[in-house]
Amino acid sequence: MINKALRILIADTQHFYRMKIERLFNELDYYRVAPVQSLAELLTLVDYGCEPFDVVVINAELAGGALDLPGFLLDNPQVRHALVYKVPSTTMQMAEGFALGNLQISHAALPNAQAITQLMTWVDRPRLEQDEALRRLAYA
Template sequence: MPNKALRILIADEQHFHRMLIERLFNQLDYYRVAPVQDLASMLTLVEYGCEPFDLVVVNAALAAGELDLLSYFLDNRQVRHALIFDGQRAQLPTIPANPQPRVQVSHAALPDLRCIQTLLAIIDPSSQERNQRYAG
């Protein structure tokens, strides 16, 4: 059974991308999702939130050279886990889920269901049983 208290933040300029990613989480019964469209909104929610985000999923292009996302998430106690996707565009090295780093970088243009399931298995181990039903 998923931990419905997980706080998830999705940051991408494209409304369609935010919607697709949010639907992947919803498909896996995660509904505490906050989508934002710009870097300033993401930073505001992270920095001034009363509790940390369990996961931030962010498009690397959102920072557009204004912020080193990798360092930001590695040093930020308000974010427990982060996925930076479309990292190739930002010339970030790929950092896979194994051996379960706090911050992962994917060169995929968008995270897919398998990527989200892999993240949730790390963040919410109780979700693994449910996610196995969606595998395939």
């Protein structure tokens, strides 16, 4: 069952890309989406938000080297899950679809329907199911 209360933040400088990604979420019945166009807007919403974002989808180029995106997203209690796309393969030596905790890395220019569906399958699983999956990983 879809949790329609999930908070989603999309960050990209291109309006067309933000809208395209938002439509992918809408097709999955997620409508609580906040699109932003700059790193300053993203930081303001994340730092001063009253409640955490369940999903942050961000173009790696938005940071422009001014911010360590993986470090920021992994250690931030205001971000539960994140997908960073358009990551240059020379910058981060990680395989396509690499995931670490709540962070997924993609070299794709734009997330497609499959990537968003896969992300939301992980994010919107019942909490007990996620805890069990993490326990199994810890003992593997």
